[in-house]
Amino acid sequence: MTDIATMKDFRTIYADTLIELAQEDSRVVVFEADLMSATGTKHFKELFPERSINCGVAEANMVGIASGLSSQGFIPFVNTFGCFATRRAYDQFFLSANYARQNVKLVGLDPGITAAFNGGTHMPFCDIALTRVIPDLVVVEPGDGWAVHHLTKAVYAHQGSVYVRLQRKGNPIFYDANQTFELGKGIIVRDGKDVTLVATGAVMLEQAILASQALEKENISAAVIDMHTIKPLDKELVLSYAKKTNAVVTCENAQMAGGLGSAVSEFLSEQYPTVVRRVGIQDLFGEVGTVEYLMKRFALTAGQIVQEAKDAIKRK
Structure with missing residues (x-):
């Protein structure tokens, strides 16, 4: 694996980690809503076209389809901006993924002020509050590049739905390669x-x-x-x-x-x-x-x- 410290963006680290997981496990599938350039998963699609599903600008439908595939044993990573992942697809994520006890990994990109020039309509300040109240849902926000890599793997290994707040741009480094990360442990x-x-x-x-x-x-x-x-x-x-x-x-x-x-x-x-x-x-x-x-x-x-x-x- 490329040294995390030399990589430019969280989204690149995230997408490369998904590729690693997909190479080892044929159940890993990636869902997009016309944002592959923004989320960095274009290379994933090139390597695994049959496991890369673009649902178009239909986030609620995307979460519903991902939940259906999860019920058949797949492990879907569902990617879109955090404002759409939570506010627009909340009911489907609440019911089809969580209430139905599925294994959907919903990734909301550009959390909070990192939406920057996309402005107030795309700035999900409320996504933690919305997802915290969903029973048994795990809510994660990585703090640096190493955390993105290791926590993506931990999210994959967790049996159950997860919401990940993922900054797209920038790669601040606070840890080294030896740092361990465990869900639920600060x-x-x-x-x-x-x-x-x-x-x-x-x-x-x-x-x-x-x-x-x-x-x-x-x-x-x-x-x-x-x-x-x-x-x-x-x-x-x-x-x-x-x-x-x-x-x-x-x-x-x-x-x-x-x-x-x-x-x-x-x-x-x-x-x-x-x-x-x-x-x-x-x-x-x-x-x-x-x-x-x-x-x-x-x-x-x-x-x-x-x-x-x-x-x-x-x-x-």
Whole structure:
């Protein structure tokens, strides 16, 4: 396999990993909705034309067909922009895939502000909230290129439906080739004793790391946890760090309502009441802009995380 660190985009890593899986398992099939160039799966189609199905601009139908193939033993990876994967095909994914206990891997690309110039209509801030409430569904957001590769394999191996938030462009690297990834198990990226930063996805994991480094310069020790699996939440890890630091800041490129921050707050309020502050989209629609502009526009920056971390520490 090509060195992940040298690859340019998450979508390339994802598509190459699908090819690896398809070479080993004839049950792997890929579904598209006229977005193969955007999702990076063109090469998959060249290698496996009989296992590459373009359903056109009919996302709900695509999820229904994928669910039918799953019932016959296939393992479908269904790809489209996150706004269409969830809002447009929600009922089919809820009923035909999840309620029917099928094995559909739904991949929503360009989550949150990474939709950038596609603008507010294509900016799925609400997809975590929508998918979190589906019983038994696993919800995943990889944080770097290695995570994309290994978590795609873990999603394939999992028996049951999964929703993956997948950034298309860019390949930030926070891990090395030896890092292990397990569904439902967060990763301690940096240890700390004063406050815990719980982040999901590449955009916010990077900002959480930068925030931790900035806090360190002020003699504040901030742990950083990569919560790549939003559901099921790694409750054991969250609880251990809540007890250790007594202050938690969640960081997500999504609506705070119903998202990672809600999941952490709901759990801790029942098990170990802790000061929790949240960084995420605050009940707003998306808009057009660069990722850098949108991070500032929606307060998804390291500076905002630092501010919330200091406030959490004060409130202990």
